Amino acid sequence: MTTPPVPPSGAPRPKFRDSAVVVLVRGRGDALEAFWVQRSEAVPVQPGFHAFVGGKVDAADTLLPLDGVDDEFERAARACAIREALEETGVLVALEGAADAATLATAREQLLAGTVTLPELAERHGWRFDASQLTFAGRWQTPAFAPVRFDTLFFLARVPEGQEASIVPGELEHGEWIRPADAIARWERGEVTFAAPILWTMRDLAVGEENLASRLADAPRRASTPARLVELQHGIVLHAMKTRPLPPAQHTNAYFIGERDCLLVDPGSGEPEALEELFGVADLLATQGRRVKLILVTHHHPDHTGGVAACRERFGAPVVGHIALSPHLKLDRVVGDGDSIELPSGHTKWSLKVLSTPGHTRDHIALWLESRRVLFCGDLVPGGPGSVIIDPPDGDMGDYLATLDRMAALEPATIFPAHGSPQGAAVRRIKALAKHRREREVRVLAALGDSERTLAELLPLAYDDTKPELWPLAERSLLAHLMLLEKGGRAVRLGERWRRG
Ligand SMILES: [Zn+2]
Missing domain, CATH: 3.90.79.10 (Nucleoside Triphosphate Pyrophosphohydrolase)
Structure with a gap:
C-alpha cells in the first residue's frame, strides 16, 4: 500500500x-x-x-x-x-x-x-x-x-x-x-x-x-459529492439547516426517513441557500430511489417550519402535524397520539408511531420507530449539552416531565434530535434530563425561602450555575417550575411575587 x-x-x-x-x-x-x-x-x-x-x-x-x-x-x-x-x-x-x-x-x-x-x-x-x-x-x-x-x-x-x-x-x-x-x-x-x-x-x-x-x-x-449524506443509520438521513434556534444551537436537523418513499421531518429554514442544499440532498436521494412523499412537523416553532411551504411545493407532498399546530401552519392532514405513518418496507419495517409529547409546546409530537428502537424527539432532548427551554404558557413543566417519563419507558436505543447530535444511550440521556429538572425544582423551592420574591430575585438563587447571558431564557423555565409548584400547592403567586405554599 x-x-x-x-x-x-x-x-x-x-x-x-x-x-x-x-x-x-x-x-x-x-x-x-x-x-x-x-x-x-x-x-x-x-x-x-x-x-x-x-x-x-x-x-x-x-x-x-x-x-x-x-x-x-x-x-x-x-x-x-x-x-x-x-x-x-x-x-x-x-x-x-x-x-x-x-x-x-x-x-x-x-x-x-x-x-x-x-x-x-x-x-x-x-x-x-x-x-x-x-x-x-x-x-x-x-x-x-x-x-x-x-x-x-x-x-x-x-x-x-x-x-x-x-x-x-x-x-x-x-x-x-x-x-x-x-x-x-x-x-x-x-x-x-x-x-x-x-x-x-x-x-x-x-x-x-x-x-x-x-x-x-x-x-x-x-x-460530499454532489452532497454529503449524514446517514448514521441506513434510511435515516440527517441534514442540518442553518436556522435561528435558541442558543447554543445554530442548526435544525431535517430528517429524510425511509428506504424508498420518504418522510421529511422539520425542514426548518426558508432561506433560499439553505433550501438549495436541502434539495441537493433530496436530489441525491432520488437517484437512489428515495423520494419525499410526506412532510411532518414536530411543532410550530419557526426553526422547524421555515422551509415547509417551499418543500410542499417542491416535493408535491402533503404536510402533517398535530391539530394544535394548525393555527400556525397550513396542514394537509392532522395526526394524533397513536397514529402510525407507514412507509414502504426495505431492510426495515418503516412503521412510525406518532406520540403526542407536550411540554416544550402543546403541539409537539415525536416519532417512534419501534423496529429499531429509534425515537425522533424534536426539541424534547437536546443533542448536546444544556437543556430544553420550557416557556409558559405554551411550554408546561408538568407535561414535559410526564413526556420525558413516557419516552424513557419506551426504552429507545437511539435518539435523533432536532438540534445537535443523534445519540445512543437514549434512556440514560432522557433520565438525566428528568433528574436535572427535578433537582432544579428543589433549588427553586429552596430559593423561595420564607419571603416573597420576584422572578428577577429568584433567578440568581435558583440558576447560579447558569451563565448570566442565558438568564432571560432561564427565567422562562423558572416560571414554568413555579407554575408547576403552584399547581401542587407548593408555591403561591402574589402578583409579580412568589412565596412558598
Ligand atoms: Zn422548539
Whole structure:
C-alpha cells in the first residue's frame, strides 16, 4: 500500500479539535477484517455508536519523533494514532522492530493511568517508529450539526505479527474483528449506528486492497459529492439547516426517513441557500430511489417550519402535524397520539408511531420507530449539552416531565434530535434530563425561602450555575417550575411575587 499525501492543514480551523483514527486490519482478500469498537453509554460524544479506535491529539503527541513527516498536524495525528491504538487495543503499530507482549501490556497500563507519555515510553524502550506503516486513509471533518467537531486524519495499519487487539472496558463497551461487508449489512439492518467516515471506510475495505489507500484518501471528497449524506443509520438521513434556534444551537436537523418513499421531518429554514442544499440532498436521494412523499412537523416553532411551504411545493407532498399546530401552519392532514405513518418496507419495517409529547409546546409530537428502537424527539432532548427551554404558557413543566417519563419507558436505543447530535444511550440521556429538572425544582423551592420574591430575585438563587447571558431564557423555565409548584400547592403567586405554599 502506498501512502498518498495528506492534504495540508492550510487555513485556520477555528472550531475543530485535531484528532486521529486508526483502522486496524488483518487478513487478506475475502478474509480481510477491520477492528471496530462500540463506544460506551457513558462517553459524551457518540455514546453507543460503533467506531474505529482513535481520539483527540494531546500535547505530548506533538513531541514524538517521526521521520519524514513535515506537517505539524499530520505528525501529531500519526503519533496520536499510535498512542490511541496502544491505549485502546494494546496493539503497537508502526514500530521498527518488535516489542514483547509483557512490555506492551505494561506500557498500555501506564499510558491509560496517565503516568507516562508515548514519547517517554519511546525513549525508555528505544522505540523508533516508521510513519510509512500508517497509511493515510482520509481526512474527515465533523459536519456542522454536531456541537463538538473534529478534524480527523484516518490511518490504516496492519496489526503486527504476534500482537492481539483487546479492549479494556471503560470508554469502550466492546471491540471485535469484523468483515467490512458484514459491518455494512448490520448498518443496513439498523442494528448499528455510526458516522459516515466509518461507512465509507468499510465500503472501500469491502472492495478489496487494490488501490485501497488512494480510494480511502479520496473518500471524503466522494462522500460530499454532489452532497454529503449524514446517514448514521441506513434510511435515516440527517441534514442540518442553518436556522435561528435558541442558543447554543445554530442548526435544525431535517430528517429524510425511509428506504424508498420518504418522510421529511422539520425542514426548518426558508432561506433560499439553505433550501438549495436541502434539495441537493433530496436530489441525491432520488437517484437512489428515495423520494419525499410526506412532510411532518414536530411543532410550530419557526426553526422547524421555515422551509415547509417551499418543500410542499417542491416535493408535491402533503404536510402533517398535530391539530394544535394548525393555527400556525397550513396542514394537509392532522395526526394524533397513536397514529402510525407507514412507509414502504426495505431492510426495515418503516412503521412510525406518532406520540403526542407536550411540554416544550402543546403541539409537539415525536416519532417512534419501534423496529429499531429509534425515537425522533424534536426539541424534547437536546443533542448536546444544556437543556430544553420550557416557556409558559405554551411550554408546561408538568407535561414535559410526564413526556420525558413516557419516552424513557419506551426504552429507545437511539435518539435523533432536532438540534445537535443523534445519540445512543437514549434512556440514560432522557433520565438525566428528568433528574436535572427535578433537582432544579428543589433549588427553586429552596430559593423561595420564607419571603416573597420576584422572578428577577429568584433567578440568581435558583440558576447560579447558569451563565448570566442565558438568564432571560432561564427565567422562562423558572416560571414554568413555579407554575408547576403552584399547581401542587407548593408555591403561591402574589402578583409579580412568589412565596412558598
Ligand atoms: Zn422548539
